[in-house]
Amino acid sequence: MDKNQSIITCKDVSTDRLKDISFELRRKQITTIVGPSGAGKSSLLFLLNRLEEPTSGEIYYLGRNIKDIPVTQLRCEIGMVFQSAYLFDGTAEENIQYGPKLRGEVEDCDVNRLLDLVDLPQSFKSRYVTSLSGGEQQRVAIARTFANKPSVLLLDEATSALDIKTTEHIEELLIRLRDEKEISVLMVTHNLKQAERMGEQTLYIEEGRLLESGLTSEIFEHPETNHFEQFLKE
Amino acid sequence: MEGNEISNLSLLFIIVFVFIPVSLSYWFSLDLSKTIIWSSIRGVAQLFIIGYVLTFLFDLPSWQGIGLWVTVMVIVAAINASRKGRNIPYVFPVVLMVISLTEVFILSLWLLFGYIPFSAEKVIPISGMVIGNSMIAIGLALERLQHQFSEEKGRILAALSLGATPNQASLQIIRKTLKAALIPNIDGLKTIGLVQLPGMMTGLILGGVSPLDAVRYQIVISLSIFVSVAVCAMMVTLLLYRFYFNDKMQLIDLNS
Ligand SMILES: Nc1ncnc2c1ncn2[C@@H]1O[C@H](COP(=O)(O)OP(=O)(O)OP(=O)(O)O)[C@@H](O)[C@H]1O
Numbered sequence A: 001m002d003k004n005q006s007i008i009t010c011k012d013v014s015t016d017r018l019k020d021i022s023f024e025l026r027r028k029q030i031t032t033i034v035g036p037s038g039a040g041k042s043s044l045l046f047l048l049n050r051l052e053e054p055t056s057g058e059i060y061y062l063g064r065n066i067k068d069i070p071v072t073q074l075r076c077e078i079g080m081v082f083q084s085a086y087l088f089d090g091t092a093e094e095n096i097q098y099g100p101k102l103r104g105e106v107e108d109c110d111v112n113r114l115l116d117l118v119d120l121p122q123s124f125k126s127r128y129v130t131s132l133s134g135g136e137q138q139r140v141a142i143a144r145t146f147a148n149k150p151s152v153l154l155l156d157e158a159t160s161a162l163d164i165k166t167t168e169h170i171e172e173l174l175i176r177l178r179d180e181k182e183i184s185v186l187m188v189t190h191n192l193k194q195a196e197r198m199g200e201q202t203l204y205i206e207e208g209r210l211l212e213s214g215l216t217s218e219i220f221e222h223p224e225t226n227h228f229e230q231f232l233k234e
Numbered sequence B: 001m002e003g004n005e006i007s008n009l010s011l012l013f014i015i016v017f018v019f020i021p022v023s024l025s026y027w028f029s030l031d032l033s034k035t036i037i038w039s040s041i042r043g044v045a046q047l048f049i050i051g052y053v054l055t056f057l058f059d060l061p062s063w064q065g066i067g068l069w070v071t072v073m074v075i076v077a078a079i080n081a082s083r084k085g086r087n088i089p090y091v092f093p094v095v096l097m098v099i100s101l102t103e104v105f106i107l108s109l110w111l112l113f114g115y116i117p118f119s120a121e122k123v124i125p126i127s128g129m130v131i132g133n134s135m136i137a138i139g140l141a142l143e144r145l146q147h148q149f150s151e152e153k154g155r156i157l158a159a160l161s162l163g164a165t166p167n168q169a170s171l172q173i174i175r176k177t178l179k180a181a182l183i184p185n186i187d188g189l190k191t192i193g194l195v196q197l198p199g200m201m202t203g204l205i206l207g208g209v210s211p212l213d214a215v216r217y218q219i220v221i222s223l224s225i226f227v228s229v230a231v232c233a234m235m236v237t238l239l240l241y242r243f244y245f246n247d248k249m250q251l252i253d254l255n256s
């Protein structure tokens, strides 16, 4: 497939919290979203996972309007990891198998491999999620989303609760998934270093508006707007 | 009935006893005096009025008396129970329908198997028990449902985002809601007669009916109540949880 093919396209998308957002995500691309607290970053991810509906504008996935794709299928293909882990009562294994189980594909779900992917030992399988630390819970949540084999991954500050070493592992993992599985990643982060390190493309959102977007290396070097320049300085 | 009657004077004494908790509340500044006095007066007045209403109803032809009063009870119960789920769309019509259907169903069973004759003296009091208990269970279920949906919002979103349908995403919530709504009745059934004699049985025994005959009535009543409570809570929960989602399988924030 063409690397430049757009996998997600947002056209003039608005909600009561977002105004006229337009951008493109490309296949095998990592895009980072930055912006002040309350800017609407999480809200944007909700729209792409179709947990919320835009009041105007259109979103396309692989050229198809997402309104024309069965909702559950879309949500599996555009997987999402939330700002909080939101694990279900039960063991790590039960959580990881949740998605595949819904579709009766539990046999295809290699829990050991998924735990391995997020740097958790296999002994964690039978651990109750309530006994896990915040960072461990977040990693189980990431594994749970991976279990659905998404082709786009939406991450909402997925590494903000993790230490430097685990964060590095997750970052390596994302890069590996992009290279090997051709996954596109859209990640919200408060960590500007991470946004610059991981992003090929960066979106800067403030007060519900997409004020700046472009190749990460370019806009971090030469911000076009005062807003983004100010934000980088803080 | 061979039971002795309570004179006006002795009735007055029991009311005087209400001043014990009132003075306690006053001494310990519990700020409950007004509520206690008000609810006692209200309770007494309500009961007297009901006494007259029942006398009036029992004098009417069965059809009219039963029809009139059961309708009133069902509507009052539906209004009361649905208040607990104010934010849920269609809560009143759904609750009204569920309580009515259950009452009609239970009443038909009673008449069909000849547990009671079709007379206002029998049908109205036991319908009252069934409807009253259903009202409480529905209220609990609605309260629980709302609470769960705001408490568990994140997990429901997570489930939806993993490809769950609204049905699959609310499974846990529905279970917890029903457990909460039914547990008081299940516990009550387990200890029935051991801790507290059920109100109706107490009444029958005081009225001179032999305990073994009273027990038979109580079995019919208790199980009828249990069945209707369970059916009501389940139907209401299963009919209403869907309103927390739209047709795009998105969670609607009804609590805000
Ligand atoms: N469920 C909701 N109902 C109403 N307003 C909301 C809701 N969730 C978020 N908001 C508001 O929408 C705006 C955008 O919120 P959003 O969570 O998208 O911001 P964010 O950029 O992700 O912020 P943060 O970096 O703090 O996570 C905020 O003003 C927020 O208060």
Ligand SMILES: [Mg+2]
Binding pocket: A041, A042, A043, A083, A156
């Ligand atoms: Mg956010």
